[in-house]
Amino acid sequence: MNPNEIAKDIYDVGVIDWNIRDFHGYSTYQGTSYNAFLIVDEKIALIDTVKKEFSDQLLENIAKIVDPKKIDYVISNHTEMDHSGSLPRVMHKIGEDKPLYCSKMGLKNLSRHFSQKWNYHSVANSETLNLGKRTLTFLETRMLHWPDSMFTYVKEDKILFSSDAFGQHYAGHEKFDDQIGDSIMPHAKKYFANILLLYSPLILKLLEKVTELGLEIDMICPDHGIIWRKDPGKIINAYAKWSSQKPEQKAVVVYDTMWHSTETMAQEIVQGIVEEGVIARPIHIRSSHRSEIMTEVLDAAAVIVGSPTINNQLFPTVSDFLTYMKGLKPKNKIGAAFGSYGWSGESVKLINQELEAMKFDIIDSGVKIQYVPNQDGKDICLELGRKIGKAIKEIVD
Amino acid sequence: MEKYVCSMCGYIYDPQQGDPESGIAPGTRFEELPDDWKCPGCGAPKEQFKKMRTQ
Numbered sequence: 001m002n003p004n005e006i007a008k009d010i011y012d013v014g015v016i017d018w019n020i021r022d023f024h025g026y027s028t029y030q031g032t033s034y035n036a037f038l039i040v041d042e043k044i045a046l047i048d049t050v051k052k053e054f055s056d057q058l059l060e061n062i063a064k065i066v067d068p069k070k071i072d073y074v075i076s077n078h079t080e081m082d083h084s085g086s087l088p089r090v091m092h093k094i095g096e097d098k099p100l101y102c103s104k105m106g107l108k109n110l111s112r113h114f115s116q117k118w119n120y121h122s123v124a125n126s127e128t129l130n131l132g133k134r135t136l137t138f139l140e141t142r143m144l145h146w147p148d149s150m151f152t153y154v155k156e157d158k159i160l161f162s163s164d165a166f167g168q169h170y171a172g173h174e175k176f177d178d179q180i181g182d183s184i185m186p187h188a189k190k191y192f193a194n195i196l197l198l199y200s201p202l203i204l205k206l207l208e209k210v211t212e213l214g215l216e217i218d219m220i221c222p223d224h225g226i227i228w229r230k231d232p233g234k235i236i237n238a239y240a241k242w243s244s245q246k247p248e249q250k251a252v253v254v255y256d257t258m259w260h261s262t263e264t265m266a267q268e269i270v271q272g273i274v275e276e277g278v279i280a281r282p283i284h285i286r287s288s289h290r291s292e293i294m295t296e297v298l299d300a301a302a303v304i305v306g307s308p309t310i311n312n313q314l315f316p317t318v319s320d321f322l323t324y325m326k327g328l329k330p331k332n333k334i335g336a337a338f339g340s341y342g343w344s345g346e347s348v349k350l351i352n353q354e355l356e357a358m359k360f361d362i363i364d365s366g367v368k369i370q371y372v373p374n375q376d377g378k379d380i381c382l383e384l385g386r387k388i389g390k391a392i393k394e395i396v397d
Numbered sequence: 398m399e400k401y402v403c404s405m406c407g408y409i410y411d412p413q414q415g416d417p418e419s420g421i422a423p424g425t426r427f428e429e430l431p432d433d434w435k436c437p438g439c440g441a442p443k444e445q446f447k448k449m450r451t452q
Contacts, residue, residue: 143438
């Protein structure tokens, strides 16, 4: 990928990772990109680097614009190694004494990733750095999504370098929102659901803050995926919507199964929900990826979880999904549990415990059926589905 | 009553507010928080909190 001028004297010198398919447990069927930005003013600044494996490309991209040794400042908006991984090579190339700007937590966290004694400059919230015609303002955004995270704002160009926020794991030739249109939104939604959902309250506060500060934003440059230049408002509004966690009239029935019995129950439950006029789909965990399931959970009003009982425990993939979902702290959900069992049948109880811990509104004590559901058993599942459908219609217009 | 700040994420525990979502009533001093209490901002354990220096 060649460098890309995104505004006068501002370049994306990042790289495309076409082949990555698993981003620490998040499926990236269409790869991703690591964006890094070069601002060529009286002083030259580099905002973020790329994953270590791509450091050659980064330096080549920079060299197509300026001699890397001419970089005056490096800014680390975020410590995670997909953005900091090339710091050792970059700092070694440009001069290890060049200032490395980061937040206070960035200083702590970078030093726990890298042993080199770089010339760290930790900045306070709203601190500025003048490059000549432009002034950079650093905005602390702790826990969006790491303690070290910050944004860099260029007021003269009205550009917000937003680190991981507003990003998408998407690899393509498109660089900007206007080149790809609406088809980027599912990627942006998946990214939000799997990375930022638990920080929804912080995002709402951040959006208020940005309005309060009167920051004019013409372009948002995240560290992954396309850049929002035509309509940054679109992704901001999407974040406001997703962070408010207002559910749609939709249910997901997530399950695993050993001999199709729990599956049969799942499908009957879905049928009942659908008969109430609510969207529902059964999601077989082993046929899906947890990150895809989580994207469906984002705007669902109900998450119904089914598991067989194996050796008195939940089927392991169900535990995987429940652990993953718990960490992302979804709010405003209706929940219920179900499962087929052989003899001890702990699964419904165990699922209910997890759903309670997640503060779901558990509207039914759950359904468990021994071995293969007969017609009576299926009818009970259908009834549960109807109950869920009705409950959803009550809380979602 | 003194405020404490999480050294991981900057969350400020204000005893006057408490932490109602975790069942901690307003007026609860930091020292009175249970040992297994976690930072509402980032989940870090109680040990990561430091007393805020008064201005």
